[in-house]
Amino acid sequence: MTDPLSKRRLKTWIRLLGVTRSAENHLREFLRVNHDTTLPRFDVMAALWRRRDGVTMSELSRMLLVSNGNATAVVDRLEKDGLAKRTQSATDRRTVYVALTEEGLRVFEGQAADHEGEVNALFGKLSEADLDALTEILRRAAEKGETT
Template sequence: MDSAAESLSKRRLRAWIRLLGVTRHAEAQLRDYLRREHGTTLPRFDVMAALWRRSAPVPMGELSRMLLISNGNATDVVSRLEAEGLALRTPSSEDRRTVLVALTDAGIAAFEGMAEGHEGEVDQLLGTLDGTELDTLRAILRKVSPGRDRE
């Protein structure tokens, strides 16, 4: 490998390490916020967010694929949400083997309260970036993660 390519390789590695550090810090801050302010966990928030975005019942298997988690983890989180009256599971009318899950009205209200605060936390975490920098960051991340950007 020539020195220019090696240098670029090392710079990519340093960028990856920085990206990982920023991600871990932000995730720790958000976990702490959700635990402290809402008595919940990030996985619960993520499940509720996925269900809220869809606004229609979602098959359990699809939910786990959407969140890149195991079926067992999705089932555990949904079971706890259902026990608290925040989610409801129903069998599919088309295929009895398929279970659909959706937020209840109480789940929607709870999520929307959490989401507002979550947005504020993310705003603080990224508060040093202006609009142009945010657009640039998103464009860079889109280049290394094609097909994963939902906006």
């Protein structure tokens, strides 16, 4: 017996993907045009901003759900631009920490404020009640292994 809501759930999934992709593409272009940066670079800077004391490259990769190679390439460019710095661990020569520089913090905070404003504009048609309902719906959708 098929679930009568199966097709509607599939359509909802496709709509969620469409909204996500559209917003992501818009934000990629916004960051490129307004800040001469990329979304992956913004994401790395955001992760480093949240962990001011620095993180290992492995931790950074896990936080971003990307390969070490991808994270390293972005960090290399940030370091070259003076926005991030690597520091070797005092206790283990193989461990290197990466953190934003003061300039990196300043640059990111400007980007983050503009990014937040752009996300606010993108979803500006949603009321407080809409946001509360959507948050609850997405929370329930994210629950694993439970059936309704």
